[in-house]
Amino acid sequence: MIKAVIFDLDGTLLDRDLSLESFIRDQYDRLDVLHFIDKDEYVARFIQLDNKGYMWKDIVYASLIEEYQIWNISADELLADYIENFKNHCIPFPHLTELLEHIISQKIKLGMITNGFSDFQLGNVESLGIRHYFEFIMVSELEGIRKPDVSIFKRALERLEIEACEAIYVGDHPVNDVMASRRVGMKGIWKCNRYDKADFEHDGIIYDLMDLKHYL
Missing domain, CATH: 3.40.50.1000 (HAD superfamily/HAD-like)
Structure with missing residues (x-):
């Protein structure tokens, strides 16, 4: 029994797949410093680096900053935004x-x-x-x-x-x-x-x- x-x-x-994509798209829209990158490309690369949730997000953001040469915001700031706002996209x-x-x-x-x-x-x-x-x-x-x-x-x-x-x-x-x-x-x-x-x-x-x- x-x-x-x-x-x-x-x-x-x-x-998680739908929730994560919803969050990434919203984060991109809210942060002007990302807009020089193609939105769909940014979303796809984030999801790839995320590796189904098994890659720490500090590493994901650090990789994105290095790859796209994002200098006006730090990986820590992006991570803090993720921690604070992901729950709004569950x-x-x-x-x-x-x-x-x-x-x-x-x-x-x-x-x-x-x-x-x-x-x-x-x-x-x-x-x-x-x-x-x-x-x-x-x-x-x-x-x-x-x-x-x-x-x-x-x-x-x-x-x-x-x-x-x-x-x-x-x-x-x-x-x-x-x-x-x-x-x-x-x-x-x-x-x-x-x-x-x-x-x-x-x-x-x-x-x-x-x-x-x-x-x-």
Whole structure:
């Protein structure tokens, strides 16, 4: 019997690709110092350097400044703007609230484990308007451990006071989310993305968030 569902955030509940592009375009529009660069070129290069979120943004901005010879604003200023304003561009995947409401209605508890910086990630959760659904939100910076370290999954199970076999973990990253949660004994469900192939062990695949209903 499933007693809890634990989610990843970026690429699972938050459509990070759409959110990031929305932010970059807005940042470009707001900052005149960038306008000598073609907008679409700037957006595409940022996304390329970002590497699906796995490249630190200070390095992304430093690279952009060097490549395009941007001298009227610093990488630190651009980074500060990103940290402050990204939350204003958070776009959920379709049916997010509908799914969370359904899970709660089944008396199943909700948790979240996400890598990243605490203030930034919690700000994004608040922006999505979903904080109140979750028993807890674990951010790697606060916890002192990052996925795929199995300790963070074990800690979540302890907080929920359930066994691993009673929990589902849903995430978009094959290693950090699915394979790591399965090593603890949880059911690892993959939120399909456009970057990876399903050539790894998993307990199910969802393409739309509402597909998760079939695994509850």
